Amino acid sequence: MRDKHYLMVPGPTPVPPAVAAAISRPVIGHRTEDFARINQQITEKLQKIFQTQNDIFVFTNSGTGALEAAVANTVSPGDTVLSLITGNFGERFAKIARAYGAKVIEVNFEWGRDVDLKVVETKLAEHPEVKVVLATQNETSTGVTNDIAGIGALVAKTPALLLVDGVSGAGAIEIKVDQWGVDLLCTASQKALMLPPGLSMLSVSDKAWKVVENNRSPRFYFSLPAQKKAYKKWNTAYTPAVSLFFGLDATLDLILEEGLDNVYARHALLAKAVRSAVRSLGLKLLAEDRCASNALTGVWVPEGTDVDGLRKIIKQQYGVTFAGGQGILKGKIFRIAHMGFADKMDVIIAVSALEMALAQAGCSVELGAGIRAAQEVFLGRAE
Numbered sequence: 591m592r593d594k595h596y597l598m599v600p601g602p603t604p605v606p607p608a609v610a611a612a613i614s615r616p617v618i619g620h621r622t623e624d625f626a627r628i629n630q631q632i633t634e635k636l637q638k639i640f641q642t643q644n645d646i647f648v649f650t651n652s653g654t655g656a657l658e659a660a661v662a663n664t665v666s667p668g669d670t671v672l673s674l675i676t677g678n679f680g681e682r683f684a685k686i687a688r689a690y691g692a693k694v695i696e697v698n699f700e701w702g703r704d705v706d707l708k709v710v711e712t713k714l715a716e717h718p719e720v721k722v723v724l725a726t727q728n729e730t731s732t733g734v735t736n737d738i739a740g741i742g743a744l745v746a747k748t749p750a751l752l753l754v755d756g757v758s759g760a761g762a763i764e765i766k767v768d769q770w771g772v773d774l775l776c777t778a779s780q781k782a783l784m785l786p787p788g789l790s791m792l793s794v795s796d797k798a799w800k801v802v803e804n805n806r807s808p809r810f811y812f813s814l815p816a817q818k819k820a821y822k823k824w825n826t827a828y829t830p831a832v833s834l835f836f837g838l839d840a841t842l843d844l845i846l847e848e849g850l851d852n853v854y855a856r857h858a859l860l861a862k863a864v865r866s867a868v869r870s871l872g873l874k875l876l877a878e879d880r881c882a883s884n885a886l887t888g889v890w891v892p893e894g895t896d897v898d899g900l901r902k903i904i905k906q907q908y909g910v911t912f913a914g915g916q917g918i919l920k921g922k923i924f925r926i927a928h929m930g931f932a933d934k935m936d937v938i939i940a941v942s943a944l945e946m947a948l949a950q951a952g953c954s955v956e957l958g959a960g961i962r963a964a965q966e967v968f969l970g971r972a973e
């Protein structure tokens with residue numbers, strides 16, 4: 591059936607009906623009291639979700655724009671940047687820093703593993719000149735969550751700023767910006783925040799503001815001082831995507847009404863069910879349980895199986911979209927997202943489609959084994 595889709599890629603993700611309805615409200619002018627009221631509410635709600643008192647700005651662009659804004663405002667040409675890379679998005683953050691003239695010290699961890707804190711400690715001790723540390727909360731290319739609290743504790747002992755890419759983590763996996771010492775948190779609308787693409791959010795600590803104000807990199811659209819000035823009146827420096835701001839206000843209500851702890855527990859449960867199902871089907875997971883993401887799961891395809899062929903069956907015959915691998919994992923894995931507007935039956939649908947497609951692709955598979963494993967997790971019968 592042509593219109594029946596199950597979008598299970600790590601962004602964009604499905605949009606809840608209440609959010610879609612909010613987005614379709616009549617547009618209003620952005621230099622108005624009505625807009626200012628909404629923008630103030632959005633900021634206060636985001637502060638609750640990011641667990642911070644810091645300034646937060648919403649930009650009209652995709653997540654990469656938030657990463658670029660973070661770098662443009664804190665990295666001056668010639669600065670030393672320590673880049674903690676666990677996959678494709680870690681690489682992107684490093685590339686942006688290089689584009690702004692930083693001397694980037696790249697620390698590459700194996701794809702599928704998380705950041706090793708001992709290595710971070712050693713690198714920071716060896717390089718006291720580091721001005722900025724780049725980290726990824728949830729590495730979407732592998733389905734690995736990094737220990738931002740641990741990294742933050744190490745960076746806090748130095749004058750360096752910690753910039754965190756939380757684009758696919760925010761709204762799915764806990765982040766405590768203030769307590770963990772995250773100086774700039776970058777997030778975006780189209781992942782666990784359940785909105786269409788088009789907005790990014792950035793929080794800025796007091797420690798960061800001192801650097802931001804004196805930074806020597808060119809910036810215009812992404813100028814944080816310009817944004818700060820506009821936000822004094824709860825405005826934005828340039829025309830915001832007004833409709834998406836309506837949607838953001840609505841989606842933050844959904845998250846806060848469900849309760850942050852419940853939102854994170856739901857994601858953990860879905861992730862556990864997916865991992866259990868995948869194992870029961872005899873497939874291998876990319877990440878160890880210890881650092882496996884609650885927002886998405888990376889799965890190795892059985893030896894000799896064509897991933898794109900498998901994903902094509904899943905998409906064309908069952909209407910379910912999984913993501914493929916990125917970078918060095920292209921052709922080797924597929925990724926199932928279970929973030930944002932996702933619940934138990936989404937997992938059942940995904941696993942069911944996977945089982946059928948594996949059978950059709952000629953893999954040996956016991957139909958129902960994955961579904962049963964997921965059901966046992968949901969019924970609280972699994973370890």
Ligand SMILES: *Cc1c(COP(=O)(O)O)cnc(C)c1O
Nearest residue numbers: 601652653654679730755757758
């Ligand atoms: C999606 C994503 C981004 C941003 O990508 P855009 O396409 O620019 O929105 C950045 N980092 C991570 C970890 C992501 O998952």
